[in-house]
Amino acid sequence: PSTGILKPAKAAAATAATTATTAEAKTELPNIKILATGGTIAGSAASNTAVTGYTAGALGVETLINAVPELKGIANVSGEQIVNVGSPDIDNGVLLKLAKRINALLSSDDVDGIVVTHGTDTLEETAYFLNLVVKSDKPVVVVGAMRPATAISADGPFNLYNAVKVAGTPEAKGKGVMVMLNDRIGSARFITKTNTTATDTFKSPEQGYMGEIVGGKVYFYYEPLRKHTTKSEFDVTELDALPQVDILYEYQNNGAYLYDAAVEAGAKGIVVAGSGDGSLSSASEKGAEAAADKGVIIARSTRTGSGTVSLSGGDAERNFVTTDSLNPQKARILLMLALTKTSDAAKIQQYFNEY
Ligand SMILES: NC(=O)C[C@H](N)C(=O)O
Numbered sequence: 001p002s003t004g005i006l007k008p009a010k011a012a013a014a015t016a017a018t019t020a021t022t023a024e025a026k027t028e029l030p031n032i033k034i035l036a037t038g039g040t041i042a043g044s045a046a047s048n049t050a051v052t053g054y055t056a057g058a059l060g061v062e063t064l065i066n067a068v069p070e071l072k073g074i075a076n077v078s079g080e081q082i083v084n085v086g087s088p089d090i091d092n093g094v095l096l097k098l099a100k101r102i103n104a105l106l107s108s109d110d111v112d113g114i115v116v117t118h119g120t121d122t123l124e125e126t127a128y129f130l131n132l133v134v135k136s137d138k139p140v141v142v143v144g145a146m147r148p149a150t151a152i153s154a155d156g157p158f159n160l161y162n163a164v165k166v167a168g169t170p171e172a173k174g175k176g177v178m179v180m181l182n183d184r185i186g187s188a189r190f191i192t193k194t195n196t197t198a199t200d201t202f203k204s205p206e207q208g209y210m211g212e213i214v215g216g217k218v219y220f221y222y223e224p225l226r227k228h229t230t231k232s233e234f235d236v237t238e239l240d241a242l243p244q245v246d247i248l249y250e251y252q253n254n255g256a257y258l259y260d261a262a263v264e265a266g267a268k269g270i271v272v273a274g275s276g277d278g279s280l281s282s283a284s285e286k287g288a289e290a291a292a293d294k295g296v297i298i299a300r301s302t303r304t305g306s307g308t309v310s311l312s313g314g315d316a317e318r319n320f321v322t323t324d325s326l327n328p329q330k331a332r333i334l335l336m337l338a339l340t341k342t343s344d345a346a347k348i349q350q351y352f353n354e355y
Pocket residue numbers: 038039040041056057085086087088118119120121122144145146147
């Protein structure tokens with residue numbers, strides 16, 4: 001049986017793999033494709049007690065699959081390397097490449113579900129993007145780890161096993177893109193990283209988890225009501241870039257010049273991580289209004305970490321929208337996609353109310 005621990009020296013030697021397939025396919029098992037993008041789940045450290053200061057995105061997908069031979073008992077798995085980076089370096093180009101590849105794979109009868117391995121830092125952004133643009137009700141599960149593959153008690157191997165299990169579960173169909181870590185199944189719409197290093201970092205502060213895995217069995221309790229996947233209007237088929245949307249953070253004594261800089265750099269939308277219920281300082285309001293006068297959409301979110309930003313009377317006529325309960329980084333994802341369809345603030349507000 002797999003211990004889930006890769007010896008640091010062995011791990012370092014195994015970085016070059018790009019594809020992998022389990023031996024002969026068993027017809028009674030689901031066919032699951034693992035698309036690897038890097039992150040700590042593919043991380044390698046100098047010692048097996050190092051859980052910080054390691055290299056994320058060091059190991060190839062074949063190494064990840066081979067570390068969990070038990071996968072063969074629950075699915076026919078094969079792997080593809082999309083990129084191999086720490087998730088702070090996932091960009092719009094990778095999002096589009098990943099989404100298009102997933103849509104191509106899921107259109108085939110030979111693929112029953114997808115697992116994406118990903119760094120946890122920006123995992124929620126990729127998961128929410130996929131939730132909005134995947135055109136299939138087959139399960140898509142995004143998985144990561146908080147301890148590198150070389151660590152004692154690395155969490156990646158079991159997280160990967162659980163993710164493949166969820167992706168191959170018929171009940172997981174039609175529930176939107178899911179995030180699987182630490183035995184919990186979260187909705188891409190609601191889950192967020194809440195802790196820098198702890199293994200139970202992914203939480204949905206107000207809405208809770210969709211389900212869990214206990215004793216090797218998948219349990220679902222809720223599903224997201226917000227539009228996703230087959231009900232989503234957003235489509236990446238013809239897109240090779242996304243509109244620039246930046247995020248500005250509210251704090252005491254800030255200035256309008258931050259908005260000027262974003263507009264000058266080409267922003268078509270600005271998400272404000274507002275204080276409290278999406279508040280802007282007077283200086284920010286000046287900057288935001290000047291940007292909005294130039295056609296830039298200003299989306300008021302919150303830096304508080306949870307809660308819904310309420311609509312205020314002055315929003316609509318100023319090209320301002322509110323981001324519902326989306327945190328700033330997910331609001332940026334939706335605003336980029338919204339701007340591929342329209343620059344009308346009222347229509348964009350409707351997207352924030354529905355997705
Ligand atoms: N736990 C992780 O995966 C963190 C890593 N820095 C990443 O996001 O790639």
